[in-house]
Amino acid sequence: MARPPTVQDYVLTELRRAIVAGELRPGRPIRQESLAASLGVSRVPVREALKVLEGEGQVVHRPHHGYAVAELSLADLREVYLMRELLESEAARTAVVHLTDAEMEQVVTAQRDVAAASAAGDLAAMTEANRRFHFAILGASRLPRLVRVVRSLWDATDAYRSVYYNAPTHRETVEREHAAIVAALRARDAARLVALLAEHRDHAVAALTTIISDEGTRP
Structure with missing residues (x-):
């Protein structure tokens, strides 16, 4: 499969895949530093991709705690x-x-x-x-x-x-x-x-x- 055209697109694709595959579970925190390291990118595209997912309702940002996969009631x-x-x-x-x-x-x-x-x-x-x-x-x-x-x-x-x-x-x-x-x-x-x-x-x-x-x- 071809890598997405930008680093942010690549990170966004990987985050979506991890959520769908259950590697990132609802309610669990998303560690930006470890995620960036595992993907071989800086924290900037990770942060930007998380903002996109937050806009879609797939992740939430908690003050003083960072991002987590959204839980659905x-x-x-x-x-x-x-x-x-x-x-x-x-x-x-x-x-x-x-x-x-x-x-x-x-x-x-x-x-x-x-x-x-x-x-x-x-x-x-x-x-x-x-x-x-x-x-x-x-x-x-x-x-x-x-x-x-x-x-x-x-x-x-x-x-x-x-x-x-x-x-x-x-x-x-x-x-x-x-x-x-x-x-x-x-x-x-x-x-x-x-x-x-x-x-x-x-x-x-x-x-x-x-x-x-x-x-x-x-x-």
Whole structure:
């Protein structure tokens, strides 16, 4: 994989990967000096990358303590997924109308990549392919502002999404649900597509609710 064009982009990419892979866990502090050393860069691009992630809600800055990966409360989780439901449902209905053959192929390619990453147990690759799968659908809506808002909502839950994929049963559920979503999209069945996407989100919320609850009880 080609290294991003700037040092800050490189650091940002690595931080995103570490959050998604669970190497940087919610609530855990981010040590800028050790991170800079491990990446072979100065603290300046690390600090700038953290500011970007703070703007996205993926990390938080605590006075006198520094940066930490953001923790998501159950109330936040449910609000994020409620907002996603409202926005993604509208985008899905519109996508069915505008979807081209080339866009359909992008969806199918991403679906295959999700399955391949799942089989390999590569959670970071699966998370990335899953995002491509969903945004290939949403992008066909021709509603770029809406899609940008949805992207920010996804960013807020990336750390938990990767944890969801830790369980093979969850990965199998994702693959099965993706196949049904693709079938509905091919059939241009907007009502079924919206319903399947809702079910897909509901299963994730149920699992993430358990994950967040369990993490909240740890000493």
